[in-house]
Amino acid sequence: MSESTQIKGWSREEMAQRLAQDIPNGSYVNLGIGIPELVARFVPKGRTFIYHTENGLLGMGPSPAEGEGDPELINAGKRHVTANAGAAYFHHADSFAMIRGGHLDLSVLGAMQISQTGDLANWSTGKPDAIPAVGGAMDLVAGVKQVFVMTQHCTKTGDPKLVEACTYPLTGRGVVDRIYSDLAVIDVTPDGFRVTELCPGVDFKTVQERTGAPLLPANE
Amino acid sequence: MIDKRLPSAAEAVADIADGSSIMIGGFGEAGSPIELIHALIDQGASDLTVISNNTGSGQVGLAALLKERRVTKVICSFPKTLNSTVFPELYREGFTELELVPQGTLAERIRAGGAGVPAFYTPTAVGTPLAEGKEPREFNGREYLLEYGLTADYALIKGTVADAHGNVLYNKTARNFAPVMATAAEITIVQAARVIEPGDIDPETIVTPGIFVDRVVQIAEPVHESELIAEGVSYP
Numbered sequence: 001m002s003e004s005t006q007i008k009g010w011s012r013e014e015m016a017q018r019l020a021q022d023i024p025n026g027s028y029v030n031l032g033i034g035i036p037e038l039v040a041r042f043v044p045k046g047r048t049f050i051y052h053t054e055n056g057l058l059g060m061g062p063s064p065a066e067g068e069g070d071p072e073l074i075n076a077g078k079r080h081v082t083a084n085a086g087a088a089y090f091h092h093a094d095s096f097a098m099i100r101g102g103h104l105d106l107s108v109l110g111a112m113q114i115s116q117t118g119d120l121a122n123w124s125t126g127k128p129d130a131i132p133a134v135g136g137a138m139d140l141v142a143g144v145k146q147v148f149v150m151t152q153h154c155t156k157t158g159d160p161k162l163v164e165a166c167t168y169p170l171t172g173r174g175v176v177d178r179i180y181s182d183l184a185v186i187d188v189t190p191d192g193f194r195v196t197e198l199c200p201g202v203d204f205k206t207v208q209e210r211t212g213a214p215l216l217p218a219n220e
Numbered sequence: 221m222i223d224k225r226l227p228s229a230a231e232a233v234a235d236i237a238d239g240s241s242i243m244i245g246g247f248g249e250a251g252s253p254i255e256l257i258h259a260l261i262d263q264g265a266s267d268l269t270v271i272s273n274n275t276g277s278g279q280v281g282l283a284a285l286l287k288e289r290r291v292t293k294v295i296c297s298f299p300k301t302l303n304s305t306v307f308p309e310l311y312r313e314g315f316t317e318l319e320l321v322p323q324g325t326l327a328e329r330i331r332a333g334g335a336g337v338p339a340f341y342t343p344t345a346v347g348t349p350l351a352e353g354k355e356p357r358e359f360n361g362r363e364y365l366l367e368y369g370l371t372a373d374y375a376l377i378k379g380t381v382a383d384a385h386g387n388v389l390y391n392k393t394a395r396n397f398a399p400v401m402a403t404a405a406e407i408t409i410v411q412a413a414r415v416i417e418p419g420d421i422d423p424e425t426i427v428t429p430g431i432f433v434d435r436v437v438q439i440a441e442p443v444h445e446s447e448l449i450a451e452g453v454s455y456p
Contacts, residue, residue: 012246046276052391054323055250055393056393056395056396057392057393071249071250071444071445072251072393073250073390073392073393074248078247078301078302078390083392089390089395090395091246091327091395091397091400091427092273092324092326092327092396093330094323095324096327096328100324100328120300131308132299132313132320133298133299133300133320134298134321134323134350135297135298135323136322136323136324138322138324138325138344138350139325142343142345143324143344144345168416169348169349170348172346172347172348173347173348174347184374198330
């Protein structure tokens with residue numbers, strides 16, 4: 001614990017900014033609730049992303065000014081949003097046809113655990129007293145063309161989130177393509193986790209120490 | 221002459237019997253037909269199965285129906301919402317059973333039910349705990365799960381404008397599950413802020429065609445769940 005507090009990785013905003021650089025112009029994107037929502041603040045100059053929210057809006061815009069929200073114009077996190085020019089509303093079966101039918105380019109999600117084969121756990125601790133709630137996460141990972149995970153590299157108690165095999169209940173099997181953590185950008189490959197980029201000031205050995213599965217270096 | 225209008229929410233829900241299954245539109249508070257739900261609380265039906273994305277917030281609307289111990293089963297994708305304390309207590313006590321369904325699977329089960337499709341295969345939830353007990357099948361090298369269409373005795377939904385034939389328009393993201401639920405229920409009951417004469421809605425813009433709707437009630441100024449919660453209202 002004392003060692004991990006000395007490492008200064010990317011902030012959440014920097015993670016979001018780094019991830020946004022990898023989204024091609026014109027992409028249809030679904031941003032998960034929480035940290036992934038930050039990505040919308042860092043759209044690179046000259047690019048336009050069209051945001052999908054599974055409760056029935058394509059072309060979602062930023063939050064309105066305080067007090068100007070419409071309770072019937074919300075995102076999947078049930079927060080007030082706006083609709084950009086060119087937006088469309090639709091019902092839930094159409095919304096998930098977009099998701100499951102492979103029409104969305106990218107889903108950005110948070111994670112509790114990611115395995116070296118790309119399994120994702122992000123919906124339940126599996127504890128007997130937990131109220132299970134899944135929402136649209138299982139549909140997103142099953143249907144969207146690419147799945148990026150944005151997460152702190154370790155849990156608050158210092159346990160690795162990138163592991164050989166998930167111990168929490170799965171959201172999907174072999175679904176994660178790339179991970180943006182506070183320490184590194186890591187691809188999920190047929191050979192396991194591959195570090196493609198390290199946060200400046202963080203070395204490979206440090207990331208490996210905080211990862212529960214073997215890491216491959218970028219150029220190997 | 222076809223006229224599906226009824227004078228009050230109370231009359232619209234009067235025949236809902238104990239043990240009925242009821243689809244309730246809404247995603248969070250957006251599209252939640254609060255006045256119809258409150259009329260159902262007043263009416264007294266119990267042992268209900270509710271199919272809805274969430275389980276309500278605060279002590280009003282769907283949460284109030286649960287709090288009154290009228291609902292013994294929910295079929296739902298996300299029974300955890302901010303200010304949602306009623307369902308967790310009933311669930312832990314064992315009074316209300318939960319069938320947890322991924323959101324897209326819930327929407328598609330309702331769509332299928334309304335479209336006369338008894339079952340379908342989906343890639344969602346393969347390899348997860350929610351695949352347990354479901355029939356797997358491979359198509360083109362990928363695994364899918366068998367899911368069943370879902371129908372109900374009643375659907376309670378909220379629109380902005382409806383006409384006497386039951387054609388309905390919605391507001392923004394308040395549309396969500398309502399159009400598919402309207403197709404999947406034996407009796408679909410719509411509350412709308414404005415109820416007008418047939419011919420007064422452009423047929424090109426109609427979202428739910430009247431064939432899917434049985435009863436229409438005008439609720440001119442529907443309340444929003446968040447406003448009631450902010451005022452500290454507890455229904456009834």
